[in-house]
Amino acid sequence: MSTPAAEHAVGRRDADGVAARARGLTKAYGSGETTVLALDSVDVDIARGRFTAVMGPSGSGKSTLMHCLAGLDTVSAGQVWLGDTEITGLKDRELTRLRRDRIGFMFQSFNLIPTLNAAENITLPMDIAGQKPDQKWLDQVIDTLGLRDRLKHRPAQLSGGQQQRVACARALASRPELIFADEPTGNLDSRAGLEVLGFLREAVDDLGQSVVMVTHDPGAAAHSDVVLFLGDGRIVDEMERPTAEAVLERMRHFSGSRPTAGGASDDVAVDVVLAADSDDAPLGASLDASLDTLDTFDKD
Numbered sequence: 001m002s003t004p005a006a007e008h009a010v011g012r013r014d015a016d017g018v019a020a021r022a023r024g025l026t027k028a029y030g031s032g033e034t035t036v037l038a039l040d041s042v043d044v045d046i047a048r049g050r051f052t053a054v055m056g057p058s059g060s061g062k063s064t065l066m067h068c069l070a071g072l073d074t075v076s077a078g079q080v081w082l083g084d085t086e087i088t089g090l091k092d093r094e095l096t097r098l099r100r101d102r103i104g105f106m107f108q109s110f111n112l113i114p115t116l117n118a119a120e121n122i123t124l125p126m127d128i129a130g131q132k133p134d135q136k137w138l139d140q141v142i143d144t145l146g147l148r149d150r151l152k153h154r155p156a157q158l159s160g161g162q163q164q165r166v167a168c169a170r171a172l173a174s175r176p177e178l179i180f181a182d183e184p185t186g187n188l189d190s191r192a193g194l195e196v197l198g199f200l201r202e203a204v205d206d207l208g209q210s211v212v213m214v215t216h217d218p219g220a221a222a223h224s225d226v227v228l229f230l231g232d233g234r235i236v237d238e239m240e241r242p243t244a245e246a247v248l249e250r251m252r253h254f255s256g257s258r259p260t261a262g263g264a265s266d267d268v269a270v271d272v273v274l275a276a277d278s279d280d281a282p283l284g285a286s287l288d289a290s291l292d293t294l295d296t297f298d299k300d
């Protein structure tokens with residue numbers, strides 16, 4: 001999945017400002033002796049119109065950072081903004097509306113509703129919100145993602161890659177200010193994963209979207225404009241125009257990396273980069289995941 005940074009244009013950095021921002025962002029889980037400091041006073045700017053990857057060893061705080069930036073989790077201290085809106089301190093109802101109207105989500109598990117076809121899944125968040133999609137934009141997204149002839153198919157009738165493309169279209173449908181993608185290629189074989197990364201890249205380059213992607217895969221991170229490296233709840237490094245090799249090298253030298261259940265995190269990264277193509281993409285989205293989706297796009 002290695003793509004030299006030079007192969008793609010750098011997203012429109014700085015020109016359009018900051019899509020999300022955090023200052024002194026601190027998140028602690030638990031209390032007393034069992035407190036875990038998942039994020040330790042993080043300052044970060046997520047540039048608008050760029051593709052940002054977040055990497056780091058298991059337990060370094062990647063998901064927590066994404067959840068706090070997306071208003072899916074509360075913070076212990078510090079401030080978070082989406083564009084000019086400070087989201088820390090918003091009430092649940094306001095946060096739900098902000099997520100629904102201004103943020104797109106992609107998850108490793110696709111989170112599609114099994115009983116709805118692709119077209120219905122794509123517009124579900126907007127349907128729930130009572131919003132009418134901009135048909136011209138929607139057509140552009142559907143064609144860019146190559147989903148035109150799959151719109152009537154249900155998730156079980158689609159490959160894993162196609163399901164993730166539907167999830168990508170769903171995230172793009174309302175033209176959100178920022179798309180958060182949590183391991184979007186984690187359940188895909190490397191060919192389908194490459195495709196999805198290519199579409200995220202196009203969403204940034206051709207459609208002007210802003211994307212933040214959490215990944216363990218240096219090959220996936222190489223599709224981004226900039227990689228933020230987390231270690232022990234802090235941003236410890238940043239890499240512009242990453243290549244898979246440079247990211248892998250950086251990960252190897254990580255200090256404070258914590259072992260995962262399956263082995264050291266660096267080994268995971270190496271495995272993913274070296275993994276051979278496989279055609280056995282997992283199919284089907286679980287009902288639990290689908291219910292999570294409904295929660296995420298909750299009505300107000």
Ligand SMILES: Nc1ncnc2c1ncn2[C@@H]1O[C@H](COP(=O)(O)OP(=O)(O)OP(=O)(O)O)[C@@H](O)[C@H]1O
Nearest residue numbers: 029030036038056057058059060061062063064065
């Ligand atoms: N709900 C929770 N309760 C207690 N501790 C938590 C909770 N969620 C996360 N943590 C802890 O916070 C730290 C950061 O977790 P986080 O999931 O953000 O890491 P990560 O970098 O995304 O990890 P991974 O790569 O394994 O998904 C970890 O030590 C984790 O155990």
